[in-house]
Amino acid sequence: MRIAVNTRFLLKDYLEGYGHFIEEIFRRIVRDHPEHEFIFIFDRPYDKKFVFAGNVTPVVAGPAARHPLLWKLWYDVKIPSVLRKYKADVFVSCDGFCSLNTGIPQCLVLHDLAFLHYPTFNKKSHVIYYNRYTLKYLRKAASIATVSEFSKKDILAHYGDIPASAIDLVYNGVNEDFRPVDDDTKKRIKDKYTEGKEFFIYVGSVHPRKNPENLLKAFSVFKKRQQSGMKLLLTGRLAWKFDSFMEKLKTYKYRDDIVMTGYLENPEMCHVLGSAYAMVYPSLFEGFGLPVPEAMRCEVPVITSANSSMQEIAGAAALYCDPSDFNDIADKMMLLYKDENLRRKLIRQGKEVAVAFTWDRSAKALWQTILKAVG
DSSP: OEEEEEOTTOOTTOOOTHHHHHHHHHHHHHHHOTTSEEEEEESSOOOGGGOOSTTEEEEEOOSOOOSHHHHHHIIIIIHHHHHHHTTOSEEEEOSSOOOSSOOSOEEEEOOOOHHHHOGGGSOHHHHHHHHHHHHHHHHHOSEEEESOHHHHHHHHHHOTTSOGGGEEEOOOOOOTTOOOOOHHHHHHHHHHHSTTOOEEEEESOBOGGGOHHHHHHHHHHHHHHHOOOOEEEEESOBOSSOHHHHHHHHTOTTGGGEEEEEOOOTTHHHHHHHTOSEEEEOOSOOSSOTHHHHHHHTTOOEEEESSSHHHHHHGGGSEEEOTTOHHHHHHHHHHHHHOHHHHHHHHHHHHHHHTTOOHHHHHHHHHHHHHHHHO
8 A cells, every 4th residue: 555644744853743743653654564655745855864664755745835825736736746646545644734636535634723713823824724624624534533532522513514433533642752850860951951940841832822921920920929949941942923922021020030942852852841840831722732741751740721632631630720810820830839749649640641642552543544544
């Protein structure tokens, strides 16, 4: 069988979200199914490290699909051409888009519907495109997967003519690099980033949907109440609409206690996360919320958003806050800081929860969805 895969998010030094999902899952699928041929379709020059094995044929189909007009060109003109040339039996697309211009079966992964809930957090042209085509893609796909029961229910609520039986669950996994770190590593990380001080950590890009401004306000409340040397470490790149956040940071009273690392590659990311006192992840909307089980695997307690996919993932093993209320976020930070027994309990429960999320399990689940597409 020839399996074509949309790999345009496999970007060196820029691997987030979709990219992590594709890399982890298809590294395993390619390994586990050497009897099949995989056509990896990139939209720009690729790094050879993403050609995982000899049964992978990389193909570059430019131009880079960077905005809606080029999305339309790439998926409805370039992709069908590649599928015909390589006689693909199925096309797998893990970014919520597929081709409307091919008869070849397609397996679609739609992670979430954030654009419906928070349209102002995306470019207007992108939201128009998502609104116009998402239902068409769902109808076109021969099989569909999403990353949580939360997202599945959301898709069914907004696109009622898609039956529940058509949507499979493929949870994210946690990379094996995420594990507890030793005391020497913790000391090295703290000396490097926080002048030897304990720190809360936020993992992810700086983007309005991730709620960084409320996190700043919550940390300010925490510092005023506690008068501690605690720092706040923000990891990840500056994504979209970050200007307001950066302007506020210039006049932020506790600016010296905020550390922005930028994007970190593994294993440094794992070491930094594993050295944190706790992770605060008050995102307004996520299809899954991968940093939550990653922190738990590192034995770092988690504060995250209530009534979200993160509550489905973490269960009783996290503290939950109202992400729209910075005082509530601060209250949870204070609660965790003052109650060491609670912190130890969350660490213990988090370890038990996180073991369920493995990329091996995710790869097996998506493989079944691919087979469903080809019948």
